[in-house]
Amino acid sequence: MTPLPTALLDGLDRELPALLDLYRDLHAHPELSHQEVRTAxxxxxRLREQGWTVTEGVGGTGVxxxxxxGPGPVVLLRADMDALPVREATGLPYASTRTAMDGTxxxxxxxxxxxxxxxxTCLLGATALLAANRHAWHGTVVAVFQPAEEVCGAPAMVADQFAERFPRPDVCLAQHVAPGPMGLVATRAGTIMSASDSLAVRxxxxxxxxxxxxxxxxxxxxxxxxxxRLQTVVxxxxxxxxxxxxxxxxLHAGTRENVIPDTADFTVNxxxxxxxxxxxLLDAVGRIVRAEALASAAPKEPEITVINGFPVTVNDADATATVQAAFRSAFGRDRVIDLPQPLTGSEDFGVFGTTLGAPSVFWTFGALDPAAFQGVDLLEDGIPSEIPHNHSPMFAPVPEPTVELGVRYLLSAATPWLTPRQK
Incomplete structure (x- = not known):
């Protein structure tokens, strides 16, 4: 295992204040999926300032x-950019107060x-260090800033002739913050994230x-x-x-309390x-929707429309073992968790590796105060329900040292492929 070279981290301390300012700015100015214009x-x-060759508008707002x-492997590093239609309730001084028009x-x-x-923020921190310390590595890095994670952002970038326009990667790497204690990083070989299918029903x-x-x-x-009745499927x-x-x-229906409407609409994930x-599951949902309409003597068959869908996210076994070994070398064995089973969340990141024919590795890392997890066995008990999870209006990653750790995770994972030059 090639350890993370000290030279590759040269300048990280100097970069951190600006990265933390960037994080607070991005947090205060979120943008919905496929609308990430300011973020892009x-x-x-910033990439141009660092010396990267930049292509904008890939798959919409992708960068x-x-x-x-020098010569060497090609490593793809991905970060997603989009925010959610949620009203922030964290009370942070840099909390978002933005509103926007959604797709409807x-x-x-x-x-x-x-x-x-x-x-x-973490990927821009990693790109800054890669640009400033080219003597510490060799190969090519493809930094992908993706729109619309879980809303067809990765497929849109791939469909925009990604394979023809950019170097084909030897490995694809990505990470995601989780509602766990800072300092822990988790992954597993094989399936790590669930498939996701979203349906609109009328x-x-x-x-x-x-x-x-x-x-x-x-x-x-x-x-x-x-x-x-859908609750009985699982x-x-x-x-x-x-x-x-x-x-x-x-779930939406009607306009007044004394008027029975013609239709009712809901979405299923x-x-x-x-x-x-x-x-x-897809068959069961369709069966129940049609059966309840029949039982109610509905005058028309229900309409079931696919909003989006993508398969499970699968980590390549050999590449995952390489990344895990790099993490253990850099952060200590007790800081690296081998997940016992796939997460129920979903990701479209796997589309890059599947389409481009490259192994993929995806991991999560904690972003919350460890004090909130005192006495909790995460593998046995899971994340306590009172801890704000992703998509909660109270979800608030602690910037320090989360941002610094995120930069280090990306560079540590990439290092085995970006082998230091031999003297």
Whole structure:
């Protein structure tokens, strides 16, 4: 194992104040998926200042930087840039107060509730050190700043002739902050993140007066019954030793309390860890939606539309072992967790490796105060429910030393491929 060369970290202390300022700026100015215009411009400007060759507008708002230091392997490093339609409640001095128009034309609050501002900051920190310390490595680095993680951002970049326009990687690396204690980094070989499928469902009823429901077919009741029945998919159709999630996170119907509407709309998000489970869950959701419509005497078949979907994220076994060994060498064995099972969250990062024919490694790292986890066995007990998780309006990574650690993780993971030059 090649240890992380000290020369590659030269200047990190000097970079940190500016990186922390950048993090706070990005956090205060979040942008929704496919709208990351300001963030992309900031990234492109900083990469150019560092000396990278920069391409903007890849797959929409994506940014790709290329830096070469002699012959050698090609390493792809990815950070995602988008934020979420969440109203921030952290109370931080740099908390977001932004709103934006979403894809349906609604004005929504916007927050970096998933830590992508951390990812952008860490990768820009790593690119700064790679540019400043070219004598410490050789090869080519492809720095990818991706829009719309989980909303087809990676497929959009790949579809925009990524393979033809940029060097083909020998390995693809990416990381994600997690609601765990700072200083811990976790990964596993094989499946690490679940597949994700999102569906939009429209149920058709027959509208009428709220005082005469017998003269109508109430889609609100139909939707309520459907949502409750969907809760039985995991509880009664998934074995206890398997992992799956079916979540209904939005439900809309009607305009007034005394008018039964014609339709009800809801969305379903499905997470699965095997191809067979994915197929079963999709079939089960469709079966229940259609059965409840039939049971309610709906005048029309329900409409089920695919919003997006992508497969499980799979870590290459050999490349993962290499990254884990690098982490243990740099941070200590007790700081590196081998996850016992896949996470229920999902990622479209794996699209890069799958499409480009390169091994991928994805890991998570803690971003919260370790004091909040006193007495907690994370592997046995999991993250306590009172700890704000990703997508929570209270999710607030602690910038120091999270940003510094994120930079070190990226460089440590890349080092085995970017072998130091031999004298």
């Amino acid at each position: 411009a900031t990234v492109a400007a 790709v930087g290329i830096l070469t230091s 034309g609604r004005e929504v609050p916007v927050m970096h509730a998933c830590g992508h501002d951390v990812h952008v 149920l058709h009823g027959r509208g009428g007066h709220g005082s005469t429901p017998a003269a109508a077919v109430d889609p609100v009741v139909m939707a309520a019954a459907t949502v409750m 509880a009664r159709e998934v074995a206890a030793d398997r992992s799956a999630v079916v979540t209904v996170a939005s 499905i997470r699965s860890t095997t191809a067979a489970m994915r197929e079963h």
